[in-house]
Amino acid sequence: MDLRFVSRLPLGLACLLGVSATGPQQSMVQVFDQRGLPVEGAVIEVPPPSGSTRAVAFPWRYAMAQRNQTFVPGTLIVPQGASVAFPNLDIVRHSIYSFSKPARFQIDLYGRDQTRSQRFPITGTVALGCNIHDKMRGYIRVVATPYAAATDLNGRGQIDGLAPGTYRITVWHPRLRSSANEAVQTLTIAPGTPARVTIELR
Ligand SMILES: [Cu+2]
Numbered sequence: 001m002d003l004r005f006v007s008r009l010p011l012g013l014a015c016l017l018g019v020s021a022t023g024p025q026q027s028m029v030q031v032f033d034q035r036g037l038p039v040e041g042a043v044i045e046v047p048p049p050s051g052s053t054r055a056v057a058f059p060w061r062y063a064m065a066q067r068n069q070t071f072v073p074g075t076l077i078v079p080q081g082a083s084v085a086f087p088n089l090d091i092v093r094h095s096i097y098s099f100s101k102p103a104r105f106q107i108d109l110y111g112r113d114q115t116r117s118q119r120f121p122i123t124g125t126v127a128l129g130c131n132i133h134d135k136m137r138g139y140i141r142v143v144a145t146p147y148a149a150a151t152d153l154n155g156r157g158q159i160d161g162l163a164p165g166t167y168r169i170t171v172w173h174p175r176l177r178s179s180a181n182e183a184v185q186t187l188t189i190a191p192g193t194p195a196r197v198t199i200e201l202r
Contacts, residue, residue, distance in 0.1 A: 027162045028194040029187070031155045031171065033201045038155025041075040041139070042173040042199065046147035046162060046187070054161065056080065056146045063087060064128065064138055066094050071128060071138025075150045080123050080142055087115040095131040102126055102142060125172060125181070139174060156194070164189050175201045 031042040048054065056079040063085040065072045069092070078084055088094055088110055096116070097106040102124035107116045109132070120126060120142045128138035141150070149157030169187045176183060177200045187195050 025160070025162055025164070025189075025191075027159045027189045029149060029151075029157050029159060029197060030194045031151045031157070031173075031197045031199060033199060038151070038153070039173060039199065039201065040151055040153050040155065042151045042155070042157070042171055042176075042197075043075060043077060043141045043143075044149050044151070044157055044159065044187075044197065045141075045143055045145055045170045045172070046159060046167045048145050048147060054146050056144060058146070058148075061085075064140065065089050066096075066130070066136070069130075069133050069136060071136060073150070074137070075139045075141065077141050077143055077148050077150055078120060079146075080144045081119065081121050082142070083117050083119045084140060085115050085117045088112060093132065094136075096128055097131060098126050098128050100124070100126045103140075106131075127174070137174075141172060162189055164191055169197075171197055171199055173199060173201065177202050 029044050031039040033039050058077060062078045062082045064076050065087045067089040086096055091112050093109045093111045095109045102122035103120050103126045105118055110116055123142045123144050126140040130136040147159050147162050149159045151157040166186060166188045168184060170182055170184055172182045174181055183199055189195055
């Protein structure tokens, strides 16, 4: 739609058409723990509004690499049903597994510059380990909503396409003190202000 045309519409009508003068909404969320410190690797999920037809897809690669005997990224969000690649960027071999309910699997040892893939048809949290390197930990959060974000070092995550309003959200973090490490909270998205979420960590 031509924005010049929209700007000449009465405000009420522009709202009815669902047109925003600021373009696609990008909502910033920031997660803190009970001591007020930013939380990295938390996942925020907002259920799609009823009637939403937006596809569940994300702009990042559905891949969990191994580099320096670390899963990269440590926390990955993928749509339900996605196939996730596990490229090995190390010299050493890895054997990835999960005992998590949504996806119990094991990938046999594979070496440098090789990759394997695994499909995730069930929503929830998939905790990853390596049979060779005990300290390796990674998490895949399989979701059924396009409105999801993982937080960075500063506890910040960005959710695209969410209109201002109040939502019931799910927050997940591997150390969140709650059953399944999840908490349901109310989140208010307002333009220009990061929405603050506080969770209790173990
Ligand atoms: Cu390994």
